[in-house]
Amino acid sequence: MLNQVAAYDDFAWFYNRYWNEEFHSLAFPILERIWLHRLPADARILDVCCGTGYLAGLLTHRGYRVFGFDTSPEMIRYACENVPTAEFSVSPVSSFRDSRRFDAAVSTFDSLNHILDEAELENSFRSVAAVLKRGAPFAFDMLLEAAYQTHWGEDFALVKDDHVLTITGSGYDFRTRIAACKITMFRLKQGQWCRSDTVVRERCYSAQEVAAAAQKAGFTELECYDARDLGMAGQLGEGRTFFILRAP
Numbered sequence: 546m547l548n549q550v551a552a553y554d555d556f557a558w559f560y561n562r563y564w565n566e567e568f569h570s571l572a573f574p575i576l577e578r579i580w581l582h583r584l585p586a587d588a589r590i591l592d593v594c595c596g597t598g599y600l601a602g603l604l605t606h607r608g609y610r611v612f613g614f615d616t617s618p619e620m621i622r623y624a625c626e627n628v629p630t631a632e633f634s635v636s637p638v639s640s641f642r643d644s645r646r647f648d649a650a651v652s653t654f655d656s657l658n659h660i661l662d663e664a665e666l667e668n669s670f671r672s673v674a675a676v677l678k679r680g681a682p683f684a685f686d687m688l689l690e691a692a693y694q695t696h697w698g699e700d701f702a703l704v705k706d707d708h709v710l711t712i713t714g715s716g717y718d719f720r721t722r723i724a725a726c727k728i729t730m731f732r733l734k735q736g737q738w739c740r741s742d743t744v745v746r747e748r749c750y751s752a753q754e755v756a757a758a759a760q761k762a763g764f765t766e767l768e769c770y771d772a773r774d775l776g777m778a779g780q781l782g783e784g785r786t787f788f789i790l791r792a793p
């Protein structure tokens with residue numbers, strides 16, 4: 546398995562500053578509509594691949610008890626700082642274990658596309674299923690092929706006085722179904738420009754492959770919603786599907 550830990554460790558400072566608000570301002574109303582209303586007021590929620598904790602913050606503000614985990618220690622360091630009222634730990638999804646049983650789980654911003662092979666995706670679903678109460682809903686969004694065929698290869702740059710970031714989409718490989726983007730970052734620290742480079746990779750799955758992996762892991766009752774039908778306009782909604790599964 547390619548190492549996705551270092552990818553987000555290096556990117557965490559920029560992600561924490563720039564990558565949360567726009568996505569979650571569109572995704573949270575969708576989650577409220579298709580998932581959150583099914584939960585008891587004080588539900589205990591598992592945030593899978595929680596990143597820097599932005600969603601965990603929105604959920605704790607509404608009174609839910611949130612436990613988040615992510616494979617990147619640096620993303621989790623920000624999450625702990627951002628949301629001291631939630632609990633966090635470092636773990637890849639496929640080996641996540643916990644003695645508690647959660648009322649619901651969630652995983653946002655195409656996090657599960659970061660799992661690069663089908664066996665690993667199935668094991669990840671199995672790990673989540675094992676810590677959910679019977680019938681608990683697991684909501685997540687994933688990108689389907691339309692997203693990788695369109696905007697993935699586009700370049701992006703951010704230039705500020707003391708930090709600079711460029712993203713070069715190196716495109717989508719139709720054979721391996723892996724998309725990669727190269728991120729180059731500079732930060733001015735104590736008068737010195739420091740450079741770091743990282744590559745984020747995602748794997749494209751079809752909705753049928755997601756359903757098959759989830760079913761093999763024991764989940765039932767798959768629901769799928771096209772993000773654009775739920776009001777997620779523009780590039781973020783393109784090729785994005787929200788799924789809801791029921792725990793065995």
Ligand SMILES: C[S@@+](CC[C@H](N)C(=O)[O-])C[C@H]1O[C@@H](n2cnc3c(N)ncnc32)[C@H](O)[C@@H]1O
Nearest residue numbers: 553594595596615616617637638653654656659
């Ligand atoms: C695009 S970010 C989304 C973060 C967060 N869910 C959000 O909505 O802002 C993807 C996250 O998935 C994490 N990740 C990637 N592969 C993972 C794995 N196998 N297990 C756990 N976390 C993983 C990354 O470290 C990163 O924080």
